[in-house]
Amino acid sequence: MKQPITYNGFLNGANNALNLKMVWHDDSVNGLIYCETSVPAVFSSYPNVLHGGMVSTLLDETCVRAIMLEEGHDCIMVTAHLDVQYKKPTPPETPLRIEGRIIKNSHTKALTEAVIKLPDGTVTAIGTAVVVLPKQSPLSASPEDMAEWQRSTDPKAKLMSK
Amino acid sequence: MIKQPTSLGCFLCGKDNPIGLHMHWVENRENKTITAEVIVPETMRSYPGIVHGGIVATILDETSGRAILLYNEYDNLMVTLKLEVIYKQVTPTNTPLRAVGRVKKPGSSKAIVEADIILPDGTVSATATAIIMRPPNKALLGADPAEEAEWKNTSPAK
Numbered sequence: 001m002k003q004p005i006t007y008n009g010f011l012n013g014a015n016n017a018l019n020l021k022m023v024w025h026d027d028s029v030n031g032l033i034y035c036e037t038s039v040p041a042v043f044s045s046y047p048n049v050l051h052g053g054m055v056s057t058l059l060d061e062t063c064v065r066a067i068m069l070e071e072g073h074d075c076i077m078v079t080a081h082l083d084v085q086y087k088k089p090t091p092p093e094t095p096l097r098i099e100g101r102i103i104k105n106s107h108t109k110a111l112t113e114a115v116i117k118l119p120d121g122t123v124t125a126i127g128t129a130v131v132v133l134p135k136q137s138p139l140s141a142s143p144e145d146m147a148e149w150q151r152s153t154d155p156k157a158k159l160m161s162k
Numbered sequence: 163m164i165k166q167p168t169s170l171g172c173f174l175c176g177k178d179n180p181i182g183l184h185m186h187w188v189e190n191r192e193n194k195t196i197t198a199e200v201i202v203p204e205t206m207r208s209y210p211g212i213v214h215g216g217i218v219a220t221i222l223d224e225t226s227g228r229a230i231l232l233y234n235e236y237d238n239l240m241v242t243l244k245l246e247v248i249y250k251q252v253t254p255t256n257t258p259l260r261a262v263g264r265v266k267k268p269g270s271s272k273a274i275v276e277a278d279i280i281l282p283d284g285t286v287s288a289t290a291t292a293i294i295m296r297p298p299n300k301a302l303l304g305a306d307p308a309e310e311a312e313w314k315n316t317s318p319a320k
């Protein structure tokens with residue numbers, strides 16, 4: 001099941017000028033979420049190496065979104081702590097698969113994990129995050145983002161949360 | 163204050179990167195810190211008005227990694243093995259931010275480095291600690307002669 005997106009967010013915003021338009025899916029059977037993408041070379045550090053911070057960005061977003069597997073698509077958390085281990089360089093302009101899963105969930109706070117995989121299955125980086133539920137939805141400051149999130153929420157996910 | 167070298171294509175420091183942050187870092191060799199100033203555009207936000215946590219990590223990763231150049235030669239580039247970021251409060255977009263890096267444990271092949279992001283009122287919004295290491299020769303800028311030349315040309319005297 002496809003996860004919702006924002007209107008202007010960096011990685012997934014429908015209207016974001018950087019146009020990355022990444023999409024995450026729930027795989028409830030295997031207890032994970034995933035995103036398949038290729039990152040443009042403009043996000044590199046050294047030639048043919050994605051910037052370590054861009055690697056962190058992919059892991060951070062996936063860690064935050066992983067919690068939606070159990071808490072539903074309207075549960076938007078923020079990162080309090082992110083730990084990234086870089087195993088190998090992650091190349092730009094290459095099909096990547098980013099997977100996220102929940103390690104521990106106390107509903108208002110969770111420990112989540114994400115990995116980046118190359119086409120041959122090699123894991124290039126692992127992120128572990130503590131994510132927390134803010135008092136107010138961080139999307140509430142922007143009606144157009146809130147509307148896009150609602151519009152792009154899969155009807156099946158809405159039914160499940162009722 | 164001494165300006166550190168920069169590249170052509172890097173997302174953060176590349177002068178030719180069309181969507182990059184075009185940052186540069188200056189060294190304070192007396193108090194052993196490096197500093198950069200940056201304003202992150204709204205296109206790099208997660209939630210409205212908030213810099214994406216990954217972009218926060220990106221600035222901290224680069225700033226901590228560059229701090230080792232206070233101790234080592236400019237061509238002794240390193241890569242990050244492990245990065246730990248603590249998000250203390252939100253980092254706003256379209257706001258002048260200061261990134262400050264320093265070295266906790268110097269070394270020519272492996273080091274521990276740190277960085278903070280500081281808001282205009284002096285509040286630290288996020289902080290990071292990283293373990294960095296030197297990769298095999300020519301694994302980095304050596305793969306691209308134009309990048310290697312740009313780095314050399316912009317390197318100040320030690």
